Amino acid sequence: MITVLVVDDDVRVARNHHDLVQSLPGFTAIGVAHTAADALTEIERLRPDLVLLDLYLPDGTGTSVLRTVRAPEGGIHPVDFLVITAVRDIEHVRAALHGGAVHYLLKPFPLTALRDQLERYAVARRSMVDAGPATTQHDVDRLFGLLRPAAAGRSLPKGLTTATNELIAGTLREAEGDLSAVDVSERTGVSRVTARRYLEHLCADGRAELRMRYGTAGRPEHRYRWAGSGPGSGSGPAEGGAAG
Template sequence: MPVRVLLVEDDLRVARVNRDLLERDPDVHVVGSAATCAQGDALARALTPDLILLDVHLPDGSGLGLLRHWRAHGLTTDVALITAADDEASVRLALAHGAFDYLIKPFTGARLQELLARHRARRQSGPADARLDQGRLDRLLGVSGLPAALPRGIDPHTLDRVAQALADAAQPISAEEIGEQVHLSRVTAWRYLEHLVRSGRAQLDHQYGQAGRPAKLYRAQRPTDPTP
């Protein structure tokens, strides 16, 4: 599902990095970028994006105040905060004013992809005037049941690092190469990569050409890849 995104971020370097991360997905298009509350408000109304990624600390005010302004004036576009503001009060205010997600900088590319997936699931709930069954309402609320427990020996933070290294690789990569990048042994990296394959987040390719066993190479599961 194509997603048109508006970025509201005053740090141009960060905005550029976020744009690059988002547009790794060929169906995500950053349609505008604003550096102030005033610019963000104008672009939100002119461009009618599907998703707004909003910073809290902006030169002419607070992103939380801008979010409150949008909701007070009937703008129901999905808004997620991407910010260094890590205090609980900011998070609670953002959620109270209708933000559907909140990412604290620095975040992983995998977490940003999860944000996009949640946005897409919410959009699949149906037209705004449609009646909702519980399944559609759960998608709108981002409820998908309890997260599956990770297998014993799989650390979530290490898993994120391996998944990010795999996503950043320009071509299929071996367990040994991933291990060198994230400072793991080849066997440990292989174990995490195999978990990503089993969970549908990576694909395994076999490279033939030399005598003996084919090399095992891994690549991140892209949005356009068929489900294994």
């Protein structure tokens, strides 16, 4: 479970972000702070994994919070920051990057943008755990790619998110053989229906193949296997149509 502290001087915005975090599987909002001083206190007391950090705070700036936490002599629990702000000054963006923020969301934005970024962060954290102490360039490229929006022209159907799509794709890619939607659901933690939707999309995108396994009775089982990186990869088209 990823623990999240929400820091925003606007009570209404903070509540909206808190409620969104609570609605996402695998996340829990453990606190809310409205000032820089309270943010530092709560980070040390609650020891969250991630802080949603506004830069406009009544007694300081979010950047000052970032610098205090990151300072070698600070002694505060290490934490990741997702900056959420209306500040568009490039110096603040640079300061956030230097402070190690995983991303910088500019207000106003739809809550779906925050949800997508949180899901991407969750997948990245899981990838770091799965990678173990040693890593390859492929692991590094995939990790950094997970924390960034999808490339233009690689849009997903409505209702699907980049982070979950990458999670399903990675699970299929690393499997030894084919998997059913139930298998993918158990390995990723998403529901079977959600897994099936993403598997169907990967098949339509040419990155996965659908194979039918016929048993002695009942409907044939739909099995999926990794096919490649997309159209033109040299893999054959998916067999059949929509999955069951």
